[in-house]
Amino acid sequence: MSPEVLAFSKEAQAELESILQAYPTKQACLLPVLHLVQREFGYISDPVAEAVAGLLDIPLAVAVEVLTFYTLFARRPQAKYVIQVCRGLSCALLGQEELLVYLKNRLKIKEGEMTPDGLFELKTVECLGGCGESPVVRINETYYELQTIDRLGSVLNELSKGPKREA
Amino acid sequence: MKKVIKILTQNFDRDDSHTLETYTKTGGYQAVRKVLGKIAPESVIEEVKRSNLRGLGGAGFPTGMKWSFISKPPKKPVYLLINGDEGEPGTFKDRTIMTRDPHRLIEGVLLASYALGAHAAYIYVRGEFTFCMEALGKAIEEAKEAGYLGKNILKSGFDLDVYVHPGAGAYICGEETALIESLEGKPGRPRNKPPFPAVVGVFGCPTIVNNVETIAHVPQILLNGADWFAKIGSDRNGGTRLFSVSGHVKRPGVYELPMGTPLREILYEHAGGIIGDIPLKGVIPGGSSAPILRPEEIDVGMDFDQLAKIGSMGGSGGIIAMAEGTCMVWALHNLARFYAHESCGQCSPCREGTGWAEKVLRRIEGGHGTASDIELLEKIAKGMSARTICPLADACALPILSYLQKYRDEFEAHVREKRCPVRPKRAA
Ligand SMILES: Cc1cc2nc3c(=O)[nH]c(=O)nc-3n(C[C@H](O)[C@H](O)[C@H](O)COP(=O)(O)O)c2cc1C
Numbered sequence: 001m002s003p004e005v006l007a008f009s010k011e012a013q014a015e016l017e018s019i020l021q022a023y024p025t026k027q028a029c030l031l032p033v034l035h036l037v038q039r040e041f042g043y044i045s046d047p048v049a050e051a052v053a054g055l056l057d058i059p060l061a062v063a064v065e066v067l068t069f070y071t072l073f074a075r076r077p078q079a080k081y082v083i084q085v086c087r088g089l090s091c092a093l094l095g096q097e098e099l100l101v102y103l104k105n106r107l108k109i110k111e112g113e114m115t116p117d118g119l120f121e122l123k124t125v126e127c128l129g130g131c132g133e134s135p136v137v138r139i140n141e142t143y144y145e146l147q148t149i150d151r152l153g154s155v156l157n158e159l160s161k162g163p164k165r166e167a
Numbered sequence: 168m169k170k171v172i173k174i175l176t177q178n179f180d181r182d183d184s185h186t187l188e189t190y191t192k193t194g195g196y197q198a199v200r201k202v203l204g205k206i207a208p209e210s211v212i213e214e215v216k217r218s219n220l221r222g223l224g225g226a227g228f229p230t231g232m233k234w235s236f237i238s239k240p241p242k243k244p245v246y247l248l249i250n251g252d253e254g255e256p257g258t259f260k261d262r263t264i265m266t267r268d269p270h271r272l273i274e275g276v277l278l279a280s281y282a283l284g285a286h287a288a289y290i291y292v293r294g295e296f297t298f299c300m301e302a303l304g305k306a307i308e309e310a311k312e313a314g315y316l317g318k319n320i321l322k323s324g325f326d327l328d329v330y331v332h333p334g335a336g337a338y339i340c341g342e343e344t345a346l347i348e349s350l351e352g353k354p355g356r357p358r359n360k361p362p363f364p365a366v367v368g369v370f371g372c373p374t375i376v377n378n379v380e381t382i383a384h385v386p387q388i389l390l391n392g393a394d395w396f397a398k399i400g401s402d403r404n405g406g407t408r409l410f411s412v413s414g415h416v417k418r419p420g421v422y423e424l425p426m427g428t429p430l431r432e433i434l435y436e437h438a439g440g441i442i443g444d445i446p447l448k449g450v451i452p453g454g455s456s457a458p459i460l461r462p463e464e465i466d467v468g469m470d471f472d473q474l475a476k477i478g479s480m481g482g483s484g485g486i487i488a489m490a491e492g493t494c495m496v497w498a499l500h501n502l503a504r505f506y507a508h509e510s511c512g513q514c515s516p517c518r519e520g521t522g523w524a525e526k527v528l529r530r531i532e533g534g535h536g537t538a539s540d541i542e543l544l545e546k547i548a549k550g551m552s553a554r555t556i557c558p559l560a561d562a563c564a565l566p567i568l569s570y571l572q573k574y575r576d577e578f579e580a581h582v583r584e585k586r587c588p589v590r591p592k593r594a595a
């Protein structure tokens with residue numbers, strides 16, 4: 001059924017089946033399926049978006065409109081670690097701006113950019129819903145709370161040790 | 168200080184508070200046994216009405232009354248949607264229920280679905296909260312195995328399936344009709360009302376949207392009775408609520424306290440006072456959309472009606488404290504930038520207004536503003552009030568007007584001195 005671009009792992013295939021059963025319309029599966037394909041392939045390329053649209057019987061234009069409306073979907077390959085600095089008010093009150101300056105200097109990139117080795121990407125995001133432990137930085141899906149320049153520095157040191165993103 | 172009453176957080180200090188075992192050992196799923204197939208759905212709705220439970224997602228709408236808008240018998244399937252989008256800046260409470268006591272929410276969903284005649288419920292979780300989705304997924308599996316979900320629950324003849332739906336990073340999807348659109352697999356753009364969701368909601372069917380915390384209150388209400396719950400709170404505001412406290416306080420965190428608890432008590436007793444014992448400069452009492460309060464206003468009782476009376480709002484219960492040394496123009500600019508970023512763009516007063524407000528505030532804050540910019544800002548805020556599809560535009564306009572009113576001298580000083588006269592960043 002699924003076109004070749006959607007060559008899923010076994011677990012992902014099982015997840016897809018359960019998503020398809022959870023909703024009365026196929027289009028309602030769109031967000032969960034987009035999350036699934038992004039987890040599988042790292043980002044949502046044009047062919048993948050087209051295949052998802054085909055799978056759910058919706059026009060490609062609709063799938064693309066949805067993709068671009070939501071901030072969590074990536075349209076191009078991501079760095080191995082996407083660093084999301086919360087710029088919400090509570091974090092800003094407790095030192096978020098200094099963290100951002102530190103990260104820009106250390107990684108030598110601006111917001112929205114990726115380091116040349118593909119290891120880190122720097123973003124600012126709106127309130128992450130962790131304001132009780134501000135300032136908050138989210139790296140991929142992990143929340144790092146009560147961050148200071150020192151703590152964040154050690155986190156980056158640790159992450160830099162691992163293998164780089166595969167080409 | 169009143170005596171400590173814990174309803175939602177009673178199990179939070181146990182390591183295994185998220186398990187079915189702990190929940191059932193501490194009275195969990197007893198309300199379901201008492202109610203399902205034994206008490207009529209209409210009586211359940213009556214009980215919730217009498218409890219004075221208010222919607223804790225932001226609007227404070229009486230929950231029982233909202234439920235009674237579903238016409239009976241329904242002509243189409245009824246859906247219950249649980250709002251776990253938790254996007255209002257300064258709010259971080261629903262996540263604690265989803266991770267630390269997910270069964271309380273599931274039992275609430277079950278009871279609410281029974282009252283409404285819904286056989287499918289979706290919990291819409293903000294996309295970043297993958298840990299909440301995992302915790303809920305596991306709890307739903309546990310509940311299914313134990314016979315609390317699925318077909319013929321506890322032999323009552325009642326069926327219910329509960330699903331977790333992931334959001335994808337858009338604050339506006341917390342607005343209930345945007346949430347419905349998003350669940351249908353569309354961009355999260357709010358719908359025009361009427362028709363209201365109770366008439367035409369998700370998939371064209373009657374739908375109720377309730378916040379996570381609201382629904383998590385339902386089991387104990389039905390177990391202990393409406394009077395018990397109503398008495399805990401203040402006038403027309405039943406029970407407790409989870410206050411998220413952040414910003415310049417010594418002990419930020421989530422505090423469960425009776426409705427109507429004075430803001431001063433929350434800030435200075437529970438949250439430990441202001442960092443460095445610096446004087447308070449201002450406090451947002453109900454999430455970033457709530458008009459700000461000055462230090463002399465913090466004796467207000469924290470419930471929907473008392474806050475409305477002094478021109479602010481209870482909102483999401485997110486309290487953000489700002490100490491002396493915080494630049495109010497800078498703080499307001501931070502909020503305006505947020506709303507400009509999150510406007511869905513359908514209504515021009517909102518799309519243009521939030522964008523302009525952000526630009527003007529950036530100008531004033533940077534010392535490049537003129538006296539007419541302050542008036543312009545006021546005009547922009549008034550121009551975007553009460554004329555849009557959803558309340559996001561007002562959520563931006565109301566704070567702007569309140570900061571301008573209560574800290575006007577600070578805006579004027581920026582313009583006069585052509586720089587920020589306050590230390591612009593953190594106070595401590
Ligand atoms: C812009 C906007 C954002 C909102 N965000 C949330 C949210 O993140 N969580 C929530 O529960 N309610 C949110 N609401 C309120 C919902 O529209 C709705 O009133 C609520 O989910 C109803 O549940 P309740 O009656 O139990 O409070 C938001 C409203 C607006 C206008």
Ligand code: SF4
Nearest residue numbers: 511513514517555557
């Ligand atoms: S008020 Fe703003 S967010 Fe709400 S529908 Fe209109 S443009 Fe969208």
Ligand code: FES
Nearest residue numbers: 086088091130131
């Ligand atoms: S402001 Fe940063 S997590 Fe809320």
